Amino acid sequence: MKSSLLTKNVIILSLVSFFTDVASEMLYPVMPIYLSSIGFSVLLIGILEGVAEATAGMSKGYFGKLSDNQGKRLPFVQLGYTLSAISKPLLVAYVFPLWVFFARTLDRFGKGLRTGARDALLSDEATNATKGRVFGFHRAMDTLGAVVGPLLALLYLAYRPEDYKMLFLLAFLPGILAISFTFIIREKKREKPQQISKTSFLDFIRYWKESPAAYRKLLVPLLIFSLFNHSDVFLLLKLKEAGLGDTHVIGLYIFFNLVYALFAYPLGSLADRWGMKRVFAFGLFIFAAVYLGMGYADHFWMFIALFLLYGLFSAATEGVAKAWVTNISQPKDTATAIGTYTAFQSIAALMASSFAGFVWYSLGPEFLFLVSGTVALLIGLYLNFSKM
Template sequence: MKSNLLSRNVIILSLVSFFTDVASEMLYPVMPIYLSSISFSVLLIGVLEGFAEATAGLSKGYFGKLSDNQGKRLPFVQFGYALSAISKPLLVAYVFPLWIFFARTLERLGKGVRTGARDALLSDEATAATKGRIFGFHRSMDTMGAVVGPMLAMVYLAYRPEDYKMLFLLAFLPGVLAIGFTFFIKEKRKEKPQAISKTKFLDFIKYWKQSPIDYRKLVLPLLIFTFFNSSDVFLLLKLKDAGLGDTYVIGMYIFFNLVYALFAYPMGSFADKWGMKRIFVFGLFVFAGVYLGMAYADQLWMFVALFILYGLFSAATEGVAKAWITNISLPKDTATAIGTYTAFQSIGALMASSLAGLIWYSFGPEYVFMISGIVVIGVAVYLIVKMK
């Protein structure tokens, strides 16, 4: 029942995301180190990650559209999480570059397959008045996996230094748990589409012209924001640039995710109570403050304060953006609407990181953060003026 805020499906989907993120984040801090240990150059690592992210981005749009066309959610969710789990042990099966490309791309493809359908399932469990809380709870559980995963990796590597292969194999276990939980999800019966049209790979792009005007008015500034929201790696690089050691850097990453996880559900609740726009715009102003602060921060206490605020920004925007989008799109197009947004978002994030890297190299890190902070203030003002 939609009146039951945290329904069975919401809790199970959140547990699935939690265990999947535990598996992924166990490997996130050591992935570059492992790739370097098997003779991957920095350039090749960059090409690998760019190709994998592009695959994830485009596939989110395609499989979101396919899910809507077929009127099914659960098969996409199960298959997507299965691909991500299987990819973990495959990454250490062989060290050939083509094999590594295949395994890493398989992991990101899994994310593309499941994202639109999973978010549509979450949307089906909510009303317009409870979307923020439901997406916020899901983001909270998902992000808690990003706290537990790196901590498990740190503990394991403290006892078994450089034993990366076994760590990749162990990461398969929470992935299997995630797959197991998907079999407890009950998809609500829907009327089958009268005619299932053949879905082409880039069909989701057509949705942009067919979508409600409010969808375009919202997603356009969100994508502009994405172009200036570079990878969190640049925040961690700033810590290294200020002279902090690896333990502090990894610890700060875990700390950020903990703040994010703790505040995601309350921020979703506030969004339901006070409006999606107010909370999202608040998050953008917090982001601008963090990035402008990062341009000049050089002390540990400054970084701690800024990472607390950065966790607050993520809590106020990630789940809220998806909840907002599902509220202004038709139920029959929910997966397509989310898939189209996240597809463009993934491509924009890739471009943002490339641009940030170029600015960092050419002018220095302070310009990366100042430019992003100023642009995001403009995006926030646009949303205040243009959106209801």
């Protein structure tokens, strides 16, 4: 690992993401339980998460475009992480449904606010030959937070069972650390736009028409895959359906994130040497194997193997996709390119989960996993043999 690849800004941004994910994932095991305890039905929880994710998705595109138009990155990063941090204690300040909707949406709004600008800062710290490693390291640190967070939550709840409110307040502490680190980041000087144009909420959609042909050619298969890459909740539901207890389910979730964190940097480095397309297609082939296997798995050891592979899939695709997108976009449009991609991806993911819920209950989980796995296999083959 060459020190020149991982600059001060890359390391600090990765630590910011680590502490933010620790805060968010501390609440992962208890969020549905807490919401149920204050009177939220399963339907209302679904609506809450749908609204929150839609807010994050649409705001990613808008604020990515705004960051490029203003020629600034750091203010979006600092404010975005601040909003996500303060949303944690706000969630338990009051139990009124509208207040909970506000606090949860504030968290996702913060994510939308920072994503494009943060990834543009990461892109500024790398060359086309090192993007995979830089984004891979960032994803590794971010996902390590998804390992530490649930472990801290399980440890706390072992000593203080059902003390959910205090856990939400404690989650504010790593959030404060994340905010503090953002003030050490030093944004590189950029040429100020001669004229700052007004940015409307859907301006990022116009970028689709103005973007390079290579960008659109890449995003079409990526977004088609997103339409069939539904929420991980359905994988966890499969574990519950197979008879696994909560401890085993959460344990497998932590195991998946640990594999993801360990392999994100090596696979990002491999993408720099072998090419983004090959590694991403390899990830889709792994996804296909996982989903085709998940439909028929019924033993704990099989789930361990599948979640190990699922961690490899995430490590081979998430950071690599962003590195690939930044490599084929103009530096002045980096935040817009990332924001547009992640906005459309969020919308596609929302549609995917809605579709998955319908298929699960009407045709069964085996058919759902078969369809998703087959689509991933076809897109992987397309990418592998296409010229990009």
